[in-house]
Amino acid sequence: MGVGGHAGGLQCWRETGGVPMVSVAIALAFVPLVLALALRSRHWAVLVARVALGWLRDRLSSVPREHRALQYLLTHAVPGDPRHVLLTLDQWSRRCEHLSCVGPEKGQHWRQRPQRVLELGTSCGYGAVLLARALPPGARLLTVERDPQRAAMAEKVIRLAGFDERTLQLIVGPSEEVIPQLRSRCYELDLRLLERHRLLAPGATVMADHVLCRERRGSCATHAASGRFRCRLHRATLEYCQGITDGIAELRYTGRDAGGDATGTGWEWGGNTVGMGWERGGNGVGIGWEHSGNGVGMGSEQWEWGGNGVGKH
Numbered sequence: 001m002g003v004g005g006h007a008g009g010l011q012c013w014r015e016t017g018g019v020p021m022v023s024v025a026i027a028l029a030f031v032p033l034v035l036a037l038a039l040r041s042r043h044w045a046v047l048v049a050r051v052a053l054g055w056l057r058d059r060l061s062s063v064p065r066e067h068r069a070l071q072y073l074l075t076h077a078v079p080g081d082p083r084h085v086l087l088t089l090d091q092w093s094r095r096c097e098h099l100s101c102v103g104p105e106k107g108q109h110w111r112q113r114p115q116r117v118l119e120l121g122t123s124c125g126y127g128a129v130l131l132a133r134a135l136p137p138g139a140r141l142l143t144v145e146r147d148p149q150r151a152a153m154a155e156k157v158i159r160l161a162g163f164d165e166r167t168l169q170l171i172v173g174p175s176e177e178v179i180p181q182l183r184s185r186c187y188e189l190d191l192r193l194l195e196r197h198r199l200l201a202p203g204a205t206v207m208a209d210h211v212l213c214r215e216r217r218g219s220c221a222t223h224a225a226s227g228r229f230r231c232r233l234h235r236a237t238l239e240y241c242q243g244i245t246d247g248i249a250e251l252r253y254t255g256r257d258a259g260g261d262a263t264g265t266g267w268e269w270g271g272n273t274v275g276m277g278w279e280r281g282g283n284g285v286g287i288g289w290e291h292s293g294n295g296v297g298m299g300s301e302q303w304e305w306g307g308n309g310v311g312k313h
């Protein structure tokens with residue numbers, strides 16, 4: 001038996017050109033799995049490759065990505081036309097390098113016309129221009145960016161789109177440092193700080209970008225459960241990546257907690273307050289917001305829409 005088995009194995013080995021038949025069969029069994037995985041994550045693979053290429057170009061060339069985008073914008077966009085500036089940025093992101101911004105699809109969910117708007121995380125200025133376009137006369141937008149290089153690009157993009165300091169002001173610095181300073185000017189950054197400092201007026205709207213693309217959904221449900229925010233999720237795809245799910249969350253501040261007490265009454269914006277594109281410590285927008293004292297799950301990865309039992313999952 002042993003000899004026969006050995007001879008049979010040898011035959012298989014010969015037939016497969018040196019690879020035992022069993023190994024080939026096992027390998028073949030994995031092919032559908034590998035193909036399915038590759039098919040499922042192809043959009044991510046493309047995105048990662050595009051971002052990696054951009055990073056590589058940053059390392060190899062003396063022109064950083066922000067400048068490359070700006071050069072494209074300066075040669076293709078119509079100055080003073082915010083719509084065209086946005087279209088040109090869309091074009092650059094689709095054809096050249098990936099731009100991390102709210103993008104056209106998620107951007108269309110912005111339908112408010114508030115008097116005061118706060119954007120946290122300006123990046124290249126896409127969201128700022130998008131928001132500023134919709135402002136009613138006399139309204140103002142404040143946008144905060146911690147990365148000086150991105151802020152420098154954003155400043156140029158914003159001015160190219162035709163917005164001056166009176167309408168759209170950019171502050172360079174991390175939200176943690178800017179928030180306390182904004183207090184005296186009746187501006188705020190972080191939702192938690194906004195609420196803690198009682199700067200959110202009931203009815204204020206907070207838009208949080210990138211709430212689904214990284215499968216982090218905790219914060220919005222947390223707020224919904226607290227009763228102080230009404231949440232609405234607009235499902236979409238990641239900017240310029242059709243195959244990757246993303247969403248933008250619309251949080252409406254009610255000013256009341258689950259117990260029915262009114263909070264956050266001190267701030268009058270003459271309208272609503274908005275922050276888009278929040279990212280804290282690279283964790284994705286609006287993730288890990290904490291509302292202590294309510295027993296609500298912090299940074300929980302799962303949330304129930306419209307459900308009551310949201311907390312740590």
Ligand SMILES: C[S@@+](CC[C@H](N)C(=O)[O-])C[C@H]1O[C@@H](n2cnc3c(N)ncnc32)[C@H](O)[C@@H]1O
Nearest residue numbers: 101102121122123126127145146174175277279
């Ligand atoms: C996804 S991008 C924002 C895109 C932008 N809202 C848009 O739609 O065009 C996130 C930006 O937030 C900035 N950022 C992250 N944490 C920050 C913080 N704590 N303070 C200020 N900016 C921050 C990052 O440097 C990055 O440029």
